[in-house]
Amino acid sequence: MDRANIAEWLLRQVVDPVRASEIVGDQLEARPTVGNLRFWISISLLLLRFSWRTLVGVAASPVMGVFLASAFLVFVNPRLENTLGLSERTVVHLQSYLIGVSVLLWAETVFSLVRLGWRNSLTCVGLIASALWSCSFAFFWQPAYAVVLTILWAGFFVFCLSSSKRRRTLAILCCSVLAAWLTAFALYAVFWDPYSVFGKWQAIAALFLVPIVESSTTMFLRRKLIAR
Amino acid sequence: MNTPYSLGEFEQIVLLAILRLDDSAYGVTIQAEIRTCAGRKTTPGALYTTLDRLEQKGLVSSMCGESTPARGGRAKRFYSLTTEGLNRLKNAQSAFQRLLVGLDLLGGESHG
Numbered sequence: 001m002d003r004a005n006i007a008e009w010l011l012r013q014v015v016d017p018v019r020a021s022e023i024v025g026d027q028l029e030a031r032p033t034v035g036n037l038r039f040w041i042s043i044s045l046l047l048l049r050f051s052w053r054t055l056v057g058v059a060a061s062p063v064m065g066v067f068l069a070s071a072f073l074v075f076v077n078p079r080l081e082n083t084l085g086l087s088e089r090t091v092v093h094l095q096s097y098l099i100g101v102s103v104l105l106w107a108e109t110v111f112s113l114v115r116l117g118w119r120n121s122l123t124c125v126g127l128i129a130s131a132l133w134s135c136s137f138a139f140f141w142q143p144a145y146a147v148v149l150t151i152l153w154a155g156f157f158v159f160c161l162s163s164s165k166r167r168r169t170l171a172i173l174c175c176s177v178l179a180a181w182l183t184a185f186a187l188y189a190v191f192w193d194p195y196s197v198f199g200k201w202q203a204i205a206a207l208f209l210v211p212i213v214e215s216s217t218t219m220f221l222r223r224k225l226i227a228r
Numbered sequence: 229m230n231t232p233y234s235l236g237e238f239e240q241i242v243l244l245a246i247l248r249l250d251d252s253a254y255g256v257t258i259q260a261e262i263r264t265c266a267g268r269k270t271t272p273g274a275l276y277t278t279l280d281r282l283e284q285k286g287l288v289s290s291m292c293g294e295s296t297p298a299r300g301g302r303a304k305r306f307y308s309l310t311t312e313g314l315n316r317l318k319n320a321q322s323a324f325q326r327l328l329v330g331l332d333l334l335g336g337e338s339h340g
Binding site: 021027028029042046048 | 259272276277292295298303
């Protein structure tokens with residue numbers, strides 16, 4: 001397999017096939033006698049140029065996701081247990097699941113903001129969903145807020161389901177978060193340590209794998225469902 | 229009222245290069261034209277991302293041409309301005325010309 005075919009395959013991972021073929025063809029025509037080193041430097045710079053937003057998005061999304069979700073933790077109230085009559089263990093598990101989903105939603109929003117821009121529908125839908133979800137886990141135990149949040153959630157779903165593009169966007173958001181959630185759950189199951197709630201290897205693996213799975217799912221589904 | 233000017237500097241350069249090249253505007257020739265006329269060396273990455281953006285904005289259109297052995301059997305992709313692209317370019321250039329009226333920026337040449 002010659003270098004041109006390898007280069008084209010690599011470029012296809014970050015741009016569409018026609019563009020990849022065009023770029024490699026232009027490189028061969030413009031500099032037919034260029035050495036391997038300069039050729040691969042040129043291709044590497046092109047790969048970086050087309051993928052830097054994705055790389056920055058994947059790196060920033062888990063950090064910002066944790067940060068933004070944590071901002072709502074100050075509103076979480078231990079009276080939850082008394083209000084709903086749940087045991088403390090149930091409350092802790094429920095809150096950790098809700099907070100975990102909140103982190104993933106915010107991470108997804110940050111990734112689409114960096115990769116796709118703030119005007120993209122995925123960013124807008126993700127931002128609304130993340131804010132609503134975070135408010136839900138922080139305030140839903142207060143009846144007045146619960147009513148308001150229920151109305152807002154209903155409005156959000158009506159808004160998303162009323163347009164074909166927004167339905168697909170919502171589907172992408174849900175599938176990406178679900179894929180990330182399943183990955184995190186699988187990592188937890190694999191690295192579970194009875195003497196530690198969250199061991200260091202889980203944390204390291206989660207920090208790298210979960211955002212990669214989430215962002216890869218987003219871009220894959222976006223190519224299939226929206227950017228046709 | 230004219231369409232508001234919103235083209236970047238490099239976008240205008242690329243559009244002008246495509247216009248100058250007429251039917252033979254593809255990656256290699258666009259790059260060479262910019263280097264010859266504007267004295268500006270462009271990186272392939274900058275050129276392709278700009279062409280991508282212009283196509284998404286509907287200012288240029290593209291079509292695949294013939295493949296050649298020199299390109300390893302890969303087709304060229306020819307670009308041309310759309311009507312919208314031509315209008316935007318004209319508006320942008322008109323704006324520059326209006327701003328240059330009364331200025332002796334280029335040493336004796338009059339504009340407008």
